Ligand SMILES: [Zn+2]
Ligand SMILES: [Zn+2]
C-alpha cells in the first residue's frame with residue numbers, strides 16, 4: 604500500500620483567535636486531514652496537577668511551548684497545557700502538544716452550526732466539505748461533556764470567548780440546548796436497562812424513544828451520534844429476531860463509521876451485522892416463542908441521516924477508483940438493492956463502475972446480501 608497522502612493545510616494567524624489552521628485546497632467530506640506525531644509528550648494526563656518540567660525541554664521545544672497562548676494571571680505552564688490532546692493508545696496515558704492539530708480552533712456543536720472536522724484519535728477527519736482558505740475547526744466539547752453552557756465552559760477551561768453562531772444565542776437558549784443534550788445522555792445510558800425483558804418497556808416504544816433522541820441530538824448538531832443510536836436500535840431488533848429491521852438500523856451505524864473512519868476493522872464488523880444480523884451474539888435473546896416484528900428507521904430518521912452523513916456536494920461515484928462527480932443534468936444511477944432494502948443511496952457514474960465496486964467489495968455489503 605502506498606503511504607497516505609493528506610491535503611494541503613497551513614497554520615496561519617486568525618484575527619481575534621491567535622493561530623489557526625486553514626485549508627490550502629478544497630477538501631472533500633470524509634478525507635483524512637492530518638496524522639501527526641506528538642511534539643511534547645506529558646505522561647499521565649489524567650493527573651492534571653502534574654506539570655511539565657520545562658527544564659527537560661530542548662530550546663526548540665521550549666520555544667514551541669511558549670507559542671501557545673496563556674492568559675495573564677494563569678500559571679504559565681498549566682495555562683498552556685490546556686491545549687494538550689490525548690495520545691492514541693499511549694500506555695502511560697500521555698497527552699501531548701502537537702504542532703498542527705493543537706492549533707485547530709474550536710466551533711461548538713449547536714442548532715446553528717458545527718465544526719467542519721473531527722478528531723478520530725490519530726487523524727483529523729473532515730466532517731463537511733471545506734473550501735480553499737476556509738478555517739478548519741474541531742469541537743473541544745462533545746455531547747458527553749456538554750454538561751453546561753459551552754461559552755462558560757470554554758472560557759473556564761480554554762480561556763477564550765467563543766464567537767460561534769451557537770454561542771451568540773441568548774443564554775436561556777443555550778441552556779435549553781444543554782438540557783436537551785443532557786436528556787440525550789441520560790437516555791443513552793438507560794437504553795440497555797430498558798431493553799431488559801422485565802423492564803416494563805415495550806420494544807416499539809423503546810424504538811420510538813431512540814428515534815426521538817436521535818433526531819433531538821442531531822438537531823443540536825451532534826450528527827455522529829446517529830451511529831450509537833442506530834446500533835442500539837439494531838440490538839433491540841436483533842434481540843427480538845427481526846433481522847430485516849435490524850439490518851436497516853445497522854446500516855446507518857455502518858455508514859457513519861465509514862464516513863468518519865473509513866473501511867477498517869470496525870466497519871467490517873458492522874458490515875457483517877448488516878449482511879447477517881443472526882450472527883449477532885444475542886440474536887433472539889428476548890424472544891419468548893415467536894419472533895417479533897419491530898421496524899426499521901422512519902423516513903424522518905432516514906432523511907436526517909442522509910442530510911447529515913450521506914450528502915456530499917456534488918454527489919460522488921461510489922467506486923473508490925473513480926473520482927467522477929454528478930454534474931449538470933446527467934444523473935448518477937443508484938444501487939437498487941441498497942435503496943430498496945436499506946433505504947441507502949449508493950451512487951455510480953456508470954455500469955462499469957458499479958460492476959468494479961461490486962467486485963471490490965460492495966457484493967458483501969449490498970442490501971441484497973441481507974440474510975435473516
Ligand atoms: Zn461556541
Ligand atoms: Zn465512476
Ligand SMILES: [Zn+2]
Pocket residue numbers: 938939940941942949965968969970971
Ligand atoms: Zn448495493
